[in-house]
Amino acid sequence: FPAEIFYHNMQYFLTKSSILAIPIAAAVFVPFYYELKIVSAYQYLEMRFNSVTTRRVASALFITQTLLYQAIVIYAPALALAAVTDFPMWLAILVVGAIASFYTTIGGLKAVVWTDALQFVIVLGGLMTIVIMGVNEVGSLQKVWDINVKHKRAGLQIFNWSPDIFERHTVWGLSWLGFFNSIVKYGSSQTAIQRYSSMKTLTHAYLSVLLLVPYFAADAVLLTLTGLVLFATYEDCDPLKAGLIHSKDQILPYYVMDRFSSVPGLAGLFISCIFSGALSTISSGVNSQAAVTWEDWLSKMPSCAS
Numbered sequence: 001f002p003a004e005i006f007y008h009n010m011q012y013f014l015t016k017s018s019i020l021a022i023p024i025a026a027a028v029f030v031p032f033y034y035e036l037k038i039v040s041a042y043q044y045l046e047m048r049f050n051s052v053t054t055r056r057v058a059s060a061l062f063i064t065q066t067l068l069y070q071a072i073v074i075y076a077p078a079l080a081l082a083a084v085t086d087f088p089m090w091l092a093i094l095v096v097g098a099i100a101s102f103y104t105t106i107g108g109l110k111a112v113v114w115t116d117a118l119q120f121v122i123v124l125g126g127l128m129t130i131v132i133m134g135v136n137e138v139g140s141l142q143k144v145w146d147i148n149v150k151h152k153r154a155g156l157q158i159f160n161w162s163p164d165i166f167e168r169h170t171v172w173g174l175s176w177l178g179f180f181n182s183i184v185k186y187g188s189s190q191t192a193i194q195r196y197s198s199m200k201t202l203t204h205a206y207l208s209v210l211l212l213v214p215y216f217a218a219d220a221v222l223l224t225l226t227g228l229v230l231f232a233t234y235e236d237c238d239p240l241k242a243g244l245i246h247s248k249d250q251i252l253p254y255y256v257m258d259r260f261s262s263v264p265g266l267a268g269l270f271i272s273c274i275f276s277g278a279l280s281t282i283s284s285g286v287n288s289q290a291a292v293t294w295e296d297w298l299s300k301m302p303s304c305a306s
Contacts, residue, residue: 003248005227006234009158010148012227014174016220018182019213025186026209033193034205040295041193059296062190066285073285077278080253081271096275100282104290109198112283119276120215126273127222130252133260134229144225147232154228186212190288230255 004012038044042062046055078092103111138144148154160170167173186192186209199205230251239245245254256270 001223002227003251006230009153011158011169013224015178017175017178019216021179021182022212029187030205033196034202040292041190059292070285073278073281077274080274100279104283104286112287116280119280122276126269131225138232144232148228153231191284
């Protein structure tokens with residue numbers, strides 16, 4: 001996210017229009033799935049269409065999609081770690097996958113939820129630390145903003161209202177992306193539905209979704225500010241063009257090591273921040289995949305007729 005803002009502009013924050021989908025998910029989908037009390041989201045498809053095949057096809061697609069997504073999620077922190085240390089990327093990938101799989105297997109959904117809560121604190125804490133120290137180094141938040149406006153990274157002039165679907169960033173494309181991705185994620189995904197069903201009451205289920213609103217707002221602000229701070233810092237020198245990094249995704253870890261490696265513990269906090277986000281996603285995915293694999297494929301599914 002910060003790299004996208006650094007190399008293009010802050011228009012990318014429009015993907016956080018996903019916040020608008022949260023109340024819709026809470027009002028429409030949460031009570032529906034909560035009352036069904038299903039473990040696998042795809043059990044509903046069998047109930048709706050009286051077809052085990054439909055259920056299993058959807059389940060297989062979810063398992064495949066989640067596996068592919070998890071590969072990207074594991075690769076991201078491994079790439080970041082490789083950029084700032086001599087730790088081999090292949091070993092980082094193995095470590096992340098093994099740790100997430102271990103505590104998810106031992107603790108189940110409860111372990112996933114509690115570790116997610118801790119990882120949430122680490123992620124926001126890490127971002128806040130980077131933003132505060134970055135703004136302080138540049139001079140002020142106003143100076144960060146002025147530099148980005150000067151280079152067309154911020155301000156009203158950066159908004160692209162073109163309806164062309166082939167342009168990288170447009171208001172319409174980014175807004176629809178964020179909104180519909182969130183509707184799918186919190187309205188029909190196995191990961192979300194499994195958590196709704198595990199809540200003690202419907203009120204708890206509502207709160208679990210609505211609390212995403214302040215989180216999404218804080219997340220959007222911190223990630224956007226991080227991208228703006230990065231550009232203000234390297235206004236006249238792109239580390240990628242200078243050959244200091246090999247991928248756009250390495251700009252943030254490079255920045256932390258370049259500017260704050262002398263600060264005790266900050267590099268470790270940053271790595272923890274990145275790995276916390278990865279572990280949170282991986283553990284949720286592993287837990288959800290295990291649930292649908294058992295419910296939709298390994299256990300004896302009663303027919304709708306019975």
